[in-house]
Amino acid sequence: MTKSELIERIVDRQGQLSVRDVELAIKTMLDHMAQALAEGERIEIRGFGSFSLHYRSPRVGRNPKTGESVELEGKYVPHFKPGKELRESVNDSIDD
Amino acid sequence: MALTKAEMADRLYEELGLNKREAKEMVEIFFEEIRESLVHNEQVKLSGFGNFDLRDKRQRPGRNPKTGEEIPISARRVVTFRPGQKLKVTVENYAGTEPE
Numbered sequence: 001m002t003k004s005e006l007i008e009r010i011v012d013r014q015g016q017l018s019v020r021d022v023e024l025a026i027k028t029m030l031d032h033m034a035q036a037l038a039e040g041e042r043i044e045i046r047g048f049g050s051f052s053l054h055y056r057s058p059r060v061g062r063n064p065k066t067g068e069s070v071e072l073e074g075k076y077v078p079h080f081k082p083g084k085e086l087r088e089s090v091n092d093s094i095d096d
Numbered sequence: 097m098a099l100t101k102a103e104m105a106d107r108l109y110e111e112l113g114l115n116k117r118e119a120k121e122m123v124e125i126f127f128e129e130i131r132e133s134l135v136h137n138e139q140v141k142l143s144g145f146g147n148f149d150l151r152d153k154r155q156r157p158g159r160n161p162k163t164g165e166e167i168p169i170s171a172r173r174v175v176t177f178r179p180g181q182k183l184k185v186t187v188e189n190y191a192g193t194e195p196e
Contacts, residue, residue: 010125014122016118017118021112025108028107029107029122030144032099033099033104033145036099037190040190042097043098043099075189078177078179086131093136093137094172
């Protein structure tokens with residue numbers, strides 16, 4: 001499912017808002033989530049899961065083209081942990 | 097301090113002028129549709145934000161950490177999240193005080 005398919009499905013299900021409204025709502029929600037993470041704040045969605053930042057230590061990497069060493073700084077990467085309900089319903093679907 | 101559905105709904109109310117009921121419902125439906133897609137073994141791709149993928153894991157040997165007894169870990173399907181380029185860049189430069 002892509003973002004535009006998600007928009008369609010929400011429009012069909014919701015029945016009151018226009019495609020434009022739903023599109024804007026999804027953009028607002030995703031921006032809000034990205035902004036929270038960028039500020040180091042966790043996201044906790046009950047039943048769905050949580051998003052947080054994981055730290056990656058500085059390391060020496062290599063330029064794959066030249067083989068030259070490059071020092072990479074430590075950085076944060078987004079991490080998602082599925083909630084119990086999502087984890088269980090997805091796992092139960094394996095038998096379908 | 098964590099971002100929750102309630103705050104996400106508040107923002108939809110404040111910024112888009114949805115009424116409070118519509119805003120709350122929108123946030124619920126958003127996560128519900130993603131969940132339903134995943135339950136139907138369908139990957140979810142939200143460009144700019146990231147992809148929710150499904151992976152089927154085979155049964156593998158495990159151990160009860162308390163007793164040391166061998167017990168197989170059953171085959172399972174799990175959700176993984178791969179952040180998109182835009183989200184990675186947005187988050188990368190967070191100048192966190194304490195690495196986790």
